[in-house]
Amino acid sequence: MNDAIVKLEIDQRAVEVNQWIEYSANKLVRLRDRVLGALHLGGRKAAYDDEAYEFVGGASDSLRRKHYDKSLRLLWKAENEAPFLPFHDASPVERNMFELALRSMTDDERQARERLSLPAFRAFLDQTYTLRQKRAIVAILAAIGHGEAYAWLVSADLLNQVKSTGGRAALTMQVLEEAKHFVVLRELLQAFQVPIPRQSAWEYLLLEGVYKAPGTEKLFGMNVLVESIALSFFGLMSEMPGLEVLRLFHLDEARHTGLPGNYLAEFPLTRFQRWNPAARLRRLGLILPALALIPALEGEMAELGIDAFEFGGSVIRKVGVLAERSGFALPMANDKLFPALNRLFNAYCKRTRKGHQARDFFASETTVGERQLAVEREVFARAVSPS
Numbered sequence: 001m002n003d004a005i006v007k008l009e010i011d012q013r014a015v016e017v018n019q020w021i022e023y024s025a026n027k028l029v030r031l032r033d034r035v036l037g038a039l040h041l042g043g044r045k046a047a048y049d050d051e052a053y054e055f056v057g058g059a060s061d062s063l064r065r066k067h068y069d070k071s072l073r074l075l076w077k078a079e080n081e082a083p084f085l086p087f088h089d090a091s092p093v094e095r096n097m098f099e100l101a102l103r104s105m106t107d108d109e110r111q112a113r114e115r116l117s118l119p120a121f122r123a124f125l126d127q128t129y130t131l132r133q134k135r136a137i138v139a140i141l142a143a144i145g146h147g148e149a150y151a152w153l154v155s156a157d158l159l160n161q162v163k164s165t166g167g168r169a170a171l172t173m174q175v176l177e178e179a180k181h182f183v184v185l186r187e188l189l190q191a192f193q194v195p196i197p198r199q200s201a202w203e204y205l206l207l208e209g210v211y212k213a214p215g216t217e218k219l220f221g222m223n224v225l226v227e228s229i230a231l232s233f234f235g236l237m238s239e240m241p242g243l244e245v246l247r248l249f250h251l252d253e254a255r256h257t258g259l260p261g262n263y264l265a266e267f268p269l270t271r272f273q274r275w276n277p278a279a280r281l282r283r284l285g286l287i288l289p290a291l292a293l294i295p296a297l298e299g300e301m302a303e304l305g306i307d308a309f310e311f312g313g314s315v316i317r318k319v320g321v322l323a324e325r326s327g328f329a330l331p332m333a334n335d336k337l338f339p340a341l342n343r344l345f346n347a348y349c350k351r352t353r354k355g356h357q358a359r360d361f362f363a364s365e366t367t368v369g370e371r372q373l374a375v376e377r378e379v380f381a382r383a384v385s386p387s
Contacts, residue, residue: 008302015299025201136303152178206289235367313361
């Protein structure tokens with residue numbers, strides 16, 4: 001088993017109380033939306049079945065293999081096919097191996113795939129993690145897996161709302177990457193062979209709120225808030241054995257978090273869009289369920305030796321920096337918001353953790369791995385307030 005994981009001791013009573021609160025809130029939220037839906041007054045917007053971890057209609061994996069998988073295998077690059085045009089969309093390996101990539105696999109490639117077969121991977125996970133640790137990993141990553149489903153929906157919705165050819169091209173690639181994230185992460189989590197939990201009430205409120213947000217406010221909800229959470233989770237867990245593929249997810253999320261700043265630099269929000277009180281409160285309303293996720297996941301994260309409040313401070317700091325850079329003003333500036341939330345975090349921990357001493361959770365950095373840290377330094381080094 002993985003001796004590097006040292007479980008954190010936390011107040012189990014607090015964990016149970018948070019579970020009861022979430023369970024009750026989930027019942028109320030789902031009932032409300034079923035009633036609203038039956039009355040055609042709103043309700044749930046996404047055609048997504050989080051209990052089955054699938055979109056409505058089922059997996060249709062044969063359709064995915066025939067079209068999505070094959071399309072990616074045969075995806076041509078303009079740099080290779082039309083080198084006289086100013087495209088640079090092929091990697092050095094793709095430029096050198098372009099013809100080979102279209103041929104059948106070699107015997108060596110077949111052997112490599114056999115060595116990495118699903119049964120072998122499942123056996124590796126069983127040898128590396130306890131059953132409780134596997135459940136914790138799946139519970140944490142499922143929160144992001146459900147988020148990827150909504151990211152797919154939201155980025156497709158935004159495609160028709162952004163301006164310019166470049167803007168639509170950027171969103172088109174995000175739609176493709178979100179599709180890839182959802183189907184790959186789903187397969188990865190199923191390999192752990194433990195139940196995949198539904199969305200929590202807090203995820204549900206957050207993601208439905210993002211999907212229902214008007215216009216480019218979706219850029220705040222998805223690319224600033226949700227993608228920052230995903231970036232942080234992937235940065236936290238991509239060094240764990242068997243989860244190395246999450247480094248690639250982390251790279252994609254870094255681009256996604258950079259999109260609002262790059263897009264709004266060319267098509268900036270108006271002063272009214274940035275500063276009007278209703279928009280600022282709506283943004284805060286999206287952040288609140290994300291804050292509730294921190295204690296809700298505390299037990300699972302502690303099982304893996306992760307302090308949920310260190311993680312939460314790190315995430316919210318990144319969200320605040322990106323929001324400020326993009327021009328999405330919040331009801332409070334970061335220099336006031338961060339200390340206020342830090343006091344809230346410390347108050348909770350003082351009540352639930354024996355001998356807790358006040359600390360600055362917002363100075364925490366929970367991303368690990370030199371490559372991942374370098375990616376995030378590049379993302380956040382460019383974070384400057386808009387004029």
